[in-house]
Amino acid sequence: MRVTENTNFNIVRDSINRTKGKMEDLQMQAATQKKLNAPGDDPAGAARVLEVRTDKMNNDQFQVNGRMAETFLNHSDHVLSELSEIILRAKEIAISQSSAASATSESRLGVAEEVSQLYQQAIGLANKKIGDRFIFGGFKIDQAPVDSDGRYQGDDGQAMVEISRDVFVGMNVPGIEVFNTNPQGSEDGRQLYGVSEGNRALTSDGLEIPQNFSDNSNVFDEIQALRISLLTSDIEGTRNTLDRLDRLYNHVVSTRSKIGSRVNGIQNTFQALERHNLTNSQMSSNIEDADMVQVMSDLNKEETVFRNALSSSRRLIQPTLMDFLK
């Protein structure tokens, strides 16, 4: 078999180029700590990595959303706990003032003043804000939900917030639903929901309300009613408010528990997102990141191969027949 100088030199050039090419690739991996530096390095992996990045961005946003909703709901909960204290106090007053034994018209007049205070506080709680946003006005977050007469000026908007892909939680409770035991049947509700007598009413969950739908208690109206009864020494009236104040108290408590379960849901979802992020980052690291130990050992190996190629080429290239013919 004939072997020419060209063949020899080509072999030398070839092996040097090949080794250098591999070393360059490994050096790129060592510099970026990644084995996936361009889509061509691992096309399916690249698509997966992009997917995971989008997922992470979304999850981070969902977590932000969840935290914000949680803050809102917790705040609403605090306000409602204060409201329930007010209702309790009103109840105590009603009880003590409706027994002829402990109450006189003078005492009733004195207590009426405190009830007036309670009324103002209740209005104040209803109009609480977070930042510059009223929390009980539904979608009407830029105006006070309740006016000085206790009339509701907000709407029934539920601001939904995405806390995980396609999982939404309402971050507010519209005042109309908290301040009335039967929102649809309330005076404010009639305007808001456009429901007239004779229609079947629906709750915000879409269930039908079967009973006498105008049977409603409004917290502000009740406190006002109590005050008026005390001022006019109407013992019968005072006793009547007890029942309705009771219902209002229970209603606020049940609203608070609804809020509590929403917060629980948010916290669970938050944990799930954390786990999801961890899994994602592990998967993406497997695809993207270079195993530095492997890279270094490969680089060493290639360097050795390179050295060998260079040294063996010396033997291949040097002697010719000319050297021996003198």
Added chain:
Amino acid sequence: MGLSDVSNAARTGLNAAKANISTTGHNIANANTEGFSRQRIHQEAIAPRKTTIKGDYIGRGVNFQPPERINDEYIEKQVRGGARDLAHFEEKGLSLQHVEDIFNEMNGDGLNRLMSRLFNEFRKLSNDPNSQAVRESVREASKSVVNDFKRVHKELEESAHHIDSRITSHIKEVNELASQIAELNSRIRVNEISKNVTADLNDQRDVALKKLMQLTDITTTLDENDTVNVAIRGAGPLVTGVTAEKLHVDRTKENSEGKIENALDIYADYKPAPLTNKMTGGKIGALLQVRDETISGAMKRLDELAFNLTRSINQIHRQGFTRNGAQGVNFFKDLPDAHRASEFLEISDQVLNSSDNIAAAAQANSPGDNRISIAISGLQGLRLMDEGKTTFDDFYNGIVSDVGVLKSSNNASLNQQRNINTQLTKMRDQVSGVSMDEETANLLQFQHAYDASAKVIQVAEKMLDSILEIMK
């Protein structure tokens, strides 16, 4: 038989040795000439003739032919084919590298991240629909998306233009090589008629053919006059005998068979229809493939994405109410169709003027209402591309991954072809390459032959002197 016959025989020996030595010298000088095939002198003994009345047949020396090249046409063809394929994959790799860089956001930013950001900004808006700061942030994120669509579109166009200029220069080269081959055909024909040496001309013609093959796939036919006729495979003749056809390039507006608008088409001077789709091999074929399939395809898909994104967001946005209570405002400027959508993509004037015109609410005077912005952010998960099969993110990731697949499979083919070509070169070298040691040995051999023949002449002369001595 006389002494002159002796001298004559020796003289032919001298000539043959000289010819051999100069051929050896020629080989050594051309050891590194591209495409050179080593040459050999073919010697044959001169037929003897009756010398004396008695009838002795004595040889009369040596005849030699003009040097012939040691060359295997079949191997040459294979080497040319290997060169064509290697050039094809190399050129494709270079062009695909450009395209891959446009879509590479592994270590940086790109449409994948920016589109995700857009949807998440709408989620932020859902948290706080009344905040001006958040609204402006949504607008900024949208501007980034618009700008990146435009960037990708522009860079793809530039890549296509770059390919066009490479095609232009390759076509020039094709024309030059074609006329070179035609000229060599003519010279070889002339030289053969006058029985001159054509070995080197044949080598040169082979080199030209190999270069031409690297540019585009050609078929060659050798006819009985040692003329090579060249045709572009599937397209038309290029060199017929001693005439070379000319190719030229022109820019046509119409979109012929998937080609990018305003891109170059290749024409032959002798017919009006373009040859573009028919030139599939070599460098030109590679460039056309990348331009008319990869780049063109990516641009189309990008346009589809921009159009669908615009249309879907606008459809929802128009149903919403701005902060001022207006309805029916577009978020992006309305696009008539997907044609060049990624180039014409723009945010609507109303939104550019004021971020208050971003509609988050589903009814008027509802500052905390976020139903529209939630619906818009929800588009991220809906399958609105590929006739309802793919989401926006997956569609874009598909474009990126497809470019990656092309690049990586081209790399694999390139490496494989390099190995194949190394083998082919070795094979050709084995047959036609110049081995220094072999030529050196030949040099010595022929030098000895020369010396010996010279000695014979010397002896013949001495013999003549002896005879003349007798005459004295």
